[in-house]
Amino acid sequence: MTVKRCTTADTEEIYRIEEAAFSDPLKKETMAKDLERESYCCYALFDPDAKAFISYEKVFDEGQVISVATKPECRRKGFAEKLFNEIVAFAKKDGISFFTxxxxxxxxxxxxxxxxxxxxxxxxxxxxxxxxxxxxxxxxLHIGDEK
Ligand SMILES: CC(C)(COP(=O)(O)OP(=O)(O)OC[C@H]1O[C@@H](n2cnc3c(N)ncnc32)[C@H](O)[C@@H]1OP(=O)(O)O)[C@@H](O)C(=O)NCCC(=O)NCCS
Structure with missing residues (x-):
């Protein structure tokens, strides 16, 4: 099981999860363009294919969560929880102090x-x-050191 930051090369896999999870999914082209942007952070958990993803927009030290989704057939196995808990460390390193x-x-x-x-x-x-x-x-959720 690995967690990694997604790039445009992951668009198809991430889009499949988005499409299955939401009644009004983003357009695939929009997602591909977002994945090119530095402030758009998208991480996925692979086991070995993508099981869950989370995306957020980085605005100064705030991570504005856009989507969190797990493949329908993979839900209630702890994937979303594990993914989020792993990305907190990446986000902190990247200067995020809280998520909204x-x-x-x-x-x-x-x-x-x-x-x-x-x-x-x-x-x-x-x-x-x-x-x-x-x-x-x-x-x-505050993840920075200050309370
Ligand atoms: C919400 C969602 C991302 C959860 O993903 P998941 O991988 O199934 O979640 P996990 O297995 O990691 O669950 C972790 C905890 O979340 C809660 N939870 C998750 N799904 C739940 C459900 N169907 N009912 C009640 N609690 C739930 C529980 O507290 C669970 O812990 P537990 O299993 O010890 O009780 C998933 O249901 C999904 O993709 N939904 C459609 C998209 C969506 O609505 N996204 C959020 C809005 S952007």
């Missing part, structure tokens, strides 16, 4: 995952998501 994210209030699996990873609920945006209408829960 928004999650649909009806996404119980993701909220439980983030809570287990140590994220704290810090706010809510009412009716932020459409189809169906749903609140966004704002969560963050």
């Amino acid at each position: 994210l928004e999650v649909r209030s009806d996404n119980e699996a993701a909220i439980k995952l983030y809570t287990k990873l140590g994220f704290k609920r810090v706010g809510v945006r009412k009716n932020y998501y459409r189809n169906p209408l749903c609140d966004a829960i704002l969560m963050d």
Whole structure:
């Protein structure tokens, strides 16, 4: 099992996970372009093929989580948890001191995952998501040394 930062060469594999995980996936071309950008950080767990990925945008010392997804047939095996816990070290080295994210209030699996990873609920945006209408829960996690 290895965790590595993805490049455009990984687009197909990562896109397959994105497409299977989300009802409104990114366009493949958008993902390929994002993977070229220095501030777009995408890491995947390979075992031996890509099982899960996480992407975030680096804005100064903040990592704004964009996506976290695990292949449907590989869920509940600890892949997302392991992947996130491994990338914290990479992110710290890269100058990230905290992660922020928004999650649909009806996404119980993701909220439980983030809570287990140590994220704290810090706010809510009412009716932020459409189809169906749903609140966004704002969560963050400090990984820097200062508290
Ligand atoms: C959310 C998601 C990434 C979790 O991935 P995963 O690899 O299955 O998660 P893990 O196996 O590492 O689970 C770690 C912890 O998360 C929580 N969790 C994960 N899936 C859960 C579920 N279906 N129900 C309840 N808790 C869940 C549990 O606390 C779990 O720990 P436990 O197994 O000891 O109880 C996966 O369900 C997914 O890809 N969902 C679709 C995409 C998505 O909604 N992404 C998040 C929004 S960007």
